Amino acid sequence: MNFFFKSKQKGPVELVKATHDAMARADTTGEQQRTKANDEISRNVASMLQILRDGGADKKVPDTTSEQVAQLAQEIYTTELLPLLIGNLARLEFETRKEVSIIFGILLRRKIGSREPTIDYLVSRKNVLAALVCGYASPDAAIFCGNMLRECFKHESLAKATLSLPEFFNFFAYVEGDNFDVISDAFTSFRDALTKFKAPAVAFLTDNYDSFFAQYAVLLRSDNYVVRRQSLKLLGEILLEHKNFHVMMAYIKQGDNLKMTMNALNDKSKSIQYEAFHIFKIFVANPTKTYDVHNILYKNKDKLVKFLSDFQNDKNSDEQFRDEKVYLVREIKRLGAPKPE
Amino acid sequence: MANTNQNPNELFTKQEKIGRGSFGEVFKGVENRTKRQVAIKIIDLESAEDEIEDIQQEIFILSQLDNPSVTKYYGSYLDGSKLWIVMEFCGGGSCADLMKPGRVSETYIAIILREMLLGLNYLHHENKIHRDIKAANILLTTQGHVKLADFGVSGQITATLTRKNTFVGTPFWMAPEVIKQSGYDYKADIWSLGITAIELAKGQPPHAELHPMKVLFVIPKNEPPELGAEFSKIFQEFVSLCLKKDPKQRPTAEQLLKHKFIRTAKRTEHLTDLVKRWQSWKKTAPESRSSKPEADRGLQGGDDQVSWDFGSVRQALPNTSQRPAGAAPLVPVAGRQQAQQQHQLHSSTSMAATNTTMSSVSSSNLSALPAPPPIGSGHGNRSRSGSTASNASASGGGLGLGMGAGNRVPSGFAGSGIPPPSPGMQQRHINNSSPVNAANARSNLGPGFGSSTPPPLPGSRPSSSHQSSHSPSSSRMPQAKVGSGPQQASQRATPAGANSSSNGRQSSPEDLYHNVLMPTLVRLEKLTSNSQAKAAYCTLAETIRRLEHEIPGFADVFSKELTLSVNKFYQTWRE
Numbered sequence: 001m002n003f004f005f006k007s008k009q010k011g012p013v014e015l016v017k018a019t020h021d022a023m024a025r026a027d028t029t030g031e032q033q034r035t036k037a038n039d040e041i042s043r044n045v046a047s048m049l050q051i052l053r054d055g056g057a058d059k060k061v062p063d064t065t066s067e068q069v070a071q072l073a074q075e076i077y078t079t080e081l082l083p084l085l086i087g088n089l090a091r092l093e094f095e096t097r098k099e100v101s102i103i104f105g106i107l108l109r110r111k112i113g114s115r116e117p118t119i120d121y122l123v124s125r126k127n128v129l130a131a132l133v134c135g136y137a138s139p140d141a142a143i144f145c146g147n148m149l150r151e152c153f154k155h156e157s158l159a160k161a162t163l164s165l166p167e168f169f170n171f172f173a174y175v176e177g178d179n180f181d182v183i184s185d186a187f188t189s190f191r192d193a194l195t196k197f198k199a200p201a202v203a204f205l206t207d208n209y210d211s212f213f214a215q216y217a218v219l220l221r222s223d224n225y226v227v228r229r230q231s232l233k234l235l236g237e238i239l240l241e242h243k244n245f246h247v248m249m250a251y252i253k254q255g256d257n258l259k260m261t262m263n264a265l266n267d268k269s270k271s272i273q274y275e276a277f278h279i280f281k282i283f284v285a286n287p288t289k290t291y292d293v294h295n296i297l298y299k300n301k302d303k304l305v306k307f308l309s310d311f312q313n314d315k316n317s318d319e320q321f322r323d324e325k326v327y328l329v330r331e332i333k334r335l336g337a338p339k340p341e
Numbered sequence: 342m343a344n345t346n347q348n349p350n351e352l353f354t355k356q357e358k359i360g361r362g363s364f365g366e367v368f369k370g371v372e373n374r375t376k377r378q379v380a381i382k383i384i385d386l387e388s389a390e391d392e393i394e395d396i397q398q399e400i401f402i403l404s405q406l407d408n409p410s411v412t413k414y415y416g417s418y419l420d421g422s423k424l425w426i427v428m429e430f431c432g433g434g435s436c437a438d439l440m441k442p443g444r445v446s447e448t449y450i451a452i453i454l455r456e457m458l459l460g461l462n463y464l465h466h467e468n469k470i471h472r473d474i475k476a477a478n479i480l481l482t483t484q485g486h487v488k489l490a491d492f493g494v495s496g497q498i499t500a501t502l503t504r505k506n507t508f509v510g511t512p513f514w515m516a517p518e519v520i521k522q523s524g525y526d527y528k529a530d531i532w533s534l535g536i537t538a539i540e541l542a543k544g545q546p547p548h549a550e551l552h553p554m555k556v557l558f559v560i561p562k563n564e565p566p567e568l569g570a571e572f573s574k575i576f577q578e579f580v581s582l583c584l585k586k587d588p589k590q591r592p593t594a595e596q597l598l599k600h601k602f603i604r605t606a607k608r609t610e611h612l613t614d615l616v617k618r619w620q621s622w623k624k625t626a627p628e629s630r631s632s633k634p635e636a637d638r639g640l641q642g643g644d645d646q647v648s649w650d651f652g653s654v655r656q657a658l659p660n661t662s663q664r665p666a667g668a669a670p671l672v673p674v675a676g677r678q679q680a681q682q683q684h685q686l687h688s689s690t691s692m693a694a695t696n697t698t699m700s701s702v703s704s705s706n707l708s709a710l711p712a713p714p715p716i717g718s719g720h721g722n723r724s725r726s727g728s729t730a731s732n733a734s735a736s737g738g739g740l741g742l743g744m745g746a747g748n749r750v751p752s753g754f755a756g757s758g759i760p761p762p763s764p765g766m767q768q769r770h771i772n773n774s775s776p777v778n779a780a781n782a783r784s785n786l787g788p789g790f791g792s793s794t795p796p797p798l799p800g801s802r803p804s805s806s807h808q809s810s811h812s813p814s815s816s817r818m819p820q821a822k823v824g825s826g827p828q829q830a831s832q833r834a835t836p837a838g839a840n841s842s843s844n845g846r847q848s849s850p851e852d853l854y855h856n857v858l859m860p861t862l863v864r865l866e867k868l869t870s871n872s873q874a875k876a877a878y879c880t881l882a883e884t885i886r887r888l889e890h891e892i893p894g895f896a897d898v899f900s901k902e903l904t905l906s907v908n909k910f911y912q913t914w915r916e
Contacts, residue, residue, distance in 0.1 A: 094407050095407075143404055178347075179416075180400075180417040180418060180419055180424070181400060181401075181404050181416065184397040184400060184401070185401065188394070188397065224419065225386065225387075225422045226386065226393060226419060229393065269387055269422060271386070271422075
């Protein structure tokens with residue numbers, strides 16, 4: 001360690017500037033230079049975190065924060081340090097990645113009176129949110145970006161802003177990636193974005209109905225057991241969300257969706273069958289079935305009755321489930337030939 | 342380490358089974374590319390009771406940890422529905438193993454405790470609580486390095502939620518505030534560390550002779566356990582510092598590292614003595630390894646053998662649990678093998694490598710406790726309850742939706758959902774109007790939505806479904822449901838308690854406690870839907886009321902909050 005260097009404590013402005021400079025140098029080709037630059041970034045990030053902690057910004061009620069904290073936060077916003085750090089997260093040290101996400105969290109919770117400056121900043125500069133989403137492309141950055149993203153999803157305005165990003169559709173690739181840790185994390189964020197705050201989620205699903213469900217259908221057919229099971233479950237949650245009523249109505253009109261559901265109902269995995277059951281029942285319970293849907297159900301009437309009578313009877317101790325099956329069987333038995341529309 | 346989604350069978354060579362951890366079985370293995378030894382936990386997600394999300398949470402916590410005092414996580418791989426969690430292999434056994442050949446002296450205990458404190462200090466600074474600290478979860482490498490393992494129940498404390506409110510861990514090692522569920526923080530690990538110190542010194546934790554459920558009474562009520570005069574003053578002092586009943590009085594890991602008992606501890610390498618002792622003991626004591634494979638199979642068959650589920654700890658219950666607490670304590674037995682079994686009683690084999698003996702012996706000691714009785718309607722599947730919760734409570738008014746019987750039902754169709762008896766169906770259409778509207782507005786989905794907007798969400802969750810039954814917009818049928826769900830539940834609680842007692846005698850407080858109250862509590866944590874929680878609350882209220890009658894002051898043992906919330910709930914329901 002360089003003792004002379006250490007003794008000279010950098011202020012917020014210098015720290016942020018030095019980090020920018022080091023990041024620029026880290027792009028150079030020399031291995032040694034890159035390591036040195038990386039070390040400096042690590043040191044600076046640690047110092048920034050220290051300033052925030054010393055200034056009381058990590059306290060539960062971060063009202064009484066120091067001048068240093070305010071200066072640091074301001075500097076981070078104006079120099080666009082966050083997108084830079086987030087975009088380069090994968091090349092930073094493990095501990096530094098973690099510290100960046102802690103700094104992010106502290107800044108996010110910052111309040112000045114009733115103002116939440118970081119939230120305002122993130123809403124106006126969507127590139128930060130976009131960088132967080134894109135973090136899933138790198139396994140080394142993924143869990144930290146996921147962490148920050150989910151912190152954002154605690155705020156409706158940020159959930160809304162994220163849903164409006166074109167990058168949001170990247171999630172379809174991330175949740176079906178090839179790294180289990182990443183797909184787990186990405187799916188958690190994906191679900192949070194679509195379920196946590198109803199209003200932006202409903203607006204998003206309504207505005208993007210076709211493209212969203214077209215891509216979602218791919219997840220439902222995934223070879224990956226976890227992806228298939230979790231996406232079925234999430235679909236159930238989305239469709240049965242009261243506020244998504246018209247999304248549900250649109251979904252259960254389409255015969256293809258029913259076919260997908262019936263295939264999943266017939267999957268060899270009981271858990272997948274079970275998730276599918278809770279989607280299937282919506283199609284059947286719909287009193288205004290489209291011709292397609294009615295026709296598919298009608299054509300499979302006898303098979304469905306038989307199937308449902310035998311369906312997962314080990315779960316019959318769950319009254320709810322048992323009653324639902326009885327109901328479905330009765331409804332399907334009652335189906336007459338569909339009338340062409 | 343790149344963990345591409347290829348078949349883990351090609352990346353690793355799986356070797357012998359070395360134990361059971363939270364969520365699954367643990368195997369020894371070798372990474373084919375590097376030839377390094379690894380521990381592999383394999384979980385069949387298809388048969389796991391736990392939700393994938395719980396398992397992902399464990400992985401998430403693991404993947405954020407990078408410290409020499411914590412077992413290193415290498416990656417997870419999916420093979421069909423089987424998940425392989427690959428971790429650092431610790432060949433030196435667990436601290437519970439190291440005690441098998443005989444007592445561990447203070448000199449070694451001090452080293453182990455220091456290393457544990459280093460791990461806890463790291464975790465706590467990372468805002469994580471281990472929640473299941475005990476000798477069996479402390480692993481050693483062959484070089485004598487100490488690692489905290491098994492994060493199956495670890496919790497993340499977030500900045501906004503600093504105190505956890507869940508009931509996890511293993512009874513003997515649990516801090517009073519964890520048992521009382523009054524909210525706890527990282528100090529709970531410090532208590533468990535103190536208990537582990539006693540365990541290391543004496544061979545077993547305090548109250549080991551008691552039924553683990555009874556321990557849940559004893560810990561909050563009694564004075565903190567003490568180490569005993571046969572140990573050095575300084576060690577006694579260390580333990581008493583950890584075992585302050587008031588968590589605020591307990592020092593942090595950082596402070597404890599400065600305690601004299603810890604500061605004067607020797608270098609870690611000395612622990613290889615213990616590892617060697619255990620390894621040679623294993624070799625010279627083949628009879629003690631008389632594993633009983635049939636017991637293993639019984640474990641998987643699992644019809645008559647139930648292991649309690651405290652959150653997510655899979656633990657073989659001690660033998661003692663089979664006897665009523667009033668009966669004689671476990672007869673002390675002579676000989677090394679028995680002594681070993683005694684150890685096994687309290688050790689759940691954890692992720693990491695110990696030996697084959699452990700799991701087989703402990704599984705032979707699995708108790709045959711009766712299965713927890715059903716507690717009201719709709720408990721068939723947790724997953725449903727989870728998702729219902731998000732529907733019912735967060736939708737800003739999924740009232741009709743949530744209150745039926747915790748169902749996932751299209752809100753628009755019936756308001757109360759499937760299954761609607763056909764006469765009721767019509768009425769509900771009128772009341773709830775959405776299907777009718779939907780029919781009118783088939784091509785544009787708008788109007789139906791507006792008119793089906795539910796009444797505003799009442800404040801508190803348990804009572805919300807209640808208020809809804811009085812709200813004019815909800816239909817008659819759901820009201821009936823609301824009434825009937827809990828009623829059935831509370832009616833059921835009685836026979837359930839009675840069934841579990843032998844020969845039809847009046848169910849004893851013990852029976853009620855073990856067979857109704859605890860399973861319900863454990864489940865309650867997982868239940869978030871209105872109707873399911875309601876049913877569970879009713880069972881709890883009824884059981885606590887009856888227990889209070891038998892054992893005055895009983896309700897105090899549980900946190901005031903719980904009792905209050907149960908009473909409040911109970912009242913609302915009766916109105």
